[in-house]
Amino acid sequence: MFEGKKILITGGTGSLGRALTKRLLETDVDTIRIFSRDELKQVQMQSDYDNNRLRYLIGDVRDKIRLLRALEDIDIVVHAAALKHVPVAEYNPFEAVKTNVNGTQNLLEACLDQNVNLGLAIGTDKAVSPLNTYGATKLLMERLFISANSYRGKRRKDQKFLCVRYGNVLGSRGSLVPTLVKQIQDGKKITITDPEMTRFNITMKEAIDLVFRTMEKGIGGQVFIPKLKAYKVGDMKDAVLELLDSKTEIETISVRPGEKYHEVLINQDELRYTYETDNDYILHEKRKDDDSIHSNNLKKTNLKDQYSSDKVDLINKDELKKILVNENLVNVE
Numbered sequence: 637m638f639e640g641k642k643i644l645i646t647g648g649t650g651s652l653g654r655a656l657t658k659r660l661l662e663t664d665v666d667t668i669r670i671f672s673r674d675e676l677k678q679v680q681m682q683s684d685y686d687n688n689r690l691r692y693l694i695g696d697v698r699d700k701i702r703l704l705r706a707l708e709d710i711d712i713v714v715h716a717a718a719l720k721h722v723p724v725a726e727y728n729p730f731e732a733v734k735t736n737v738n739g740t741q742n743l744l745e746a747c748l749d750q751n752v753n754l755g756l757a758i759g760t761d762k763a764v765s766p767l768n769t770y771g772a773t774k775l776l777m778e779r780l781f782i783s784a785n786s787y788r789g790k791r792r793k794d795q796k797f798l799c800v801r802y803g804n805v806l807g808s809r810g811s812l813v814p815t816l817v818k819q820i821q822d823g824k825k826i827t828i829t830d831p832e833m834t835r836f837n838i839t840m841k842e843a844i845d846l847v848f849r850t851m852e853k854g855i856g857g858q859v860f861i862p863k864l865k866a867y868k869v870g871d872m873k874d875a876v877l878e879l880l881d882s883k884t885e886i887e888t889i890s891v892r893p894g895e896k897y898h899e900v901l902i903n904q905d906e907l908r909y910t911y912e913t914d915n916d917y918i919l920h921e922k923r924k925d926d927d928s929i930h931s932n933n934l935k936k937t938n939l940k941d942q943y944s945s946d947k948v949d950l951i952n953k954d955e956l957k958k959i960l961v962n963e964n965l966v967n968v969e
Contacts, residue, residue, distance in 0.1 A: 647717030649677035697739030713733035725770035766892025796856030831870025902943035
């Protein structure tokens with residue numbers, strides 16, 4: 637799938653970008669262009685990934701001219717650049733729109749102009765029935781990517797734009813586990829909201845596997861959503877404390893503005909155009925003269941209710957401890 641291909645990753649110095657780069661370097665990919673605006677992170681990544689197939693481009697998705705240059709001769713684009721933190725987007729909504737919405741449109745227009753074969757966007761559960769600015773901008777990002785399949789024109793039937801959608805990757809920067817570990821290491825109180833809150837569980841490996849499956853099987857205009865288990869925030873907190881043998885004091889804090897008690901990856905209204913495979917749910921809104929659902933042998937989903945983290949199998953504390961150790965997210969002496 638990647639032999640001889642040139643790939644560009646926006647936001648390539650982030651957690652997903654780095655992990656994706658590592659996996660892609662195991663293939664016969666020709667070139668990977670890392671596109672981001674953080675000079676320091678690029679220098680650090682160059683030190684960590686010493687490979688002559690990598691190119692590092694300073695740029696911002698808000699700058700369409702820079703994107704047009706960066707996308708020259710590119711076959712595949714993975715769009716991971718975004719303002720991602722909920723409180724930051726709430727406090728800076730104009731900036732969130734410029735990056736997450738306008739930046740996405742810039743990228744898609746550049747992809748269409750440069751005849752990029754495949755564009756894949758990294759979505760989020762927060763785009764489903766959005767409750768905050770970040771979620772609303774990511775919903776628009778998703779809609780722009782799906783709509784780009786109509787902008788490509790009849791001449792480019794081989795060009796396709798797809799999305800993946802999942803929650804926070806376990807252990808990614810700013811997520812629950814590294815936050816808890818750092819608080820313990822710094823001798824601070826552990827801060828959690830409601831221990832009964834639930835979150836979908838997805839590891840970085842599973843996220844990259846999803847990206848690869850979507851690139852391989854997607855036919856354009858689809859959103860791929862993995863089938864996942866979930867955990868309670870309180871159980872994850874207990875798992876980290878026990879692994880680190882810590883008696884750290886716990887402080888209950890209020891729910892952040894825009895934060896949901898349970899993650900939702902497919903809402904009730906999306907069920908009517910939700911299909912499924914063994915590993916994924918696939919959203920495919922049938923467009924005019926679109927027979928791709930039948931030709932791709934997709935079957936209608938068995939879901940009867942929204943796909944949310946309080947309605948799937950829960951991972952218990954002992955299972956969470958095994959996952960944390962296997963993923964090297966908690967350093968056990």
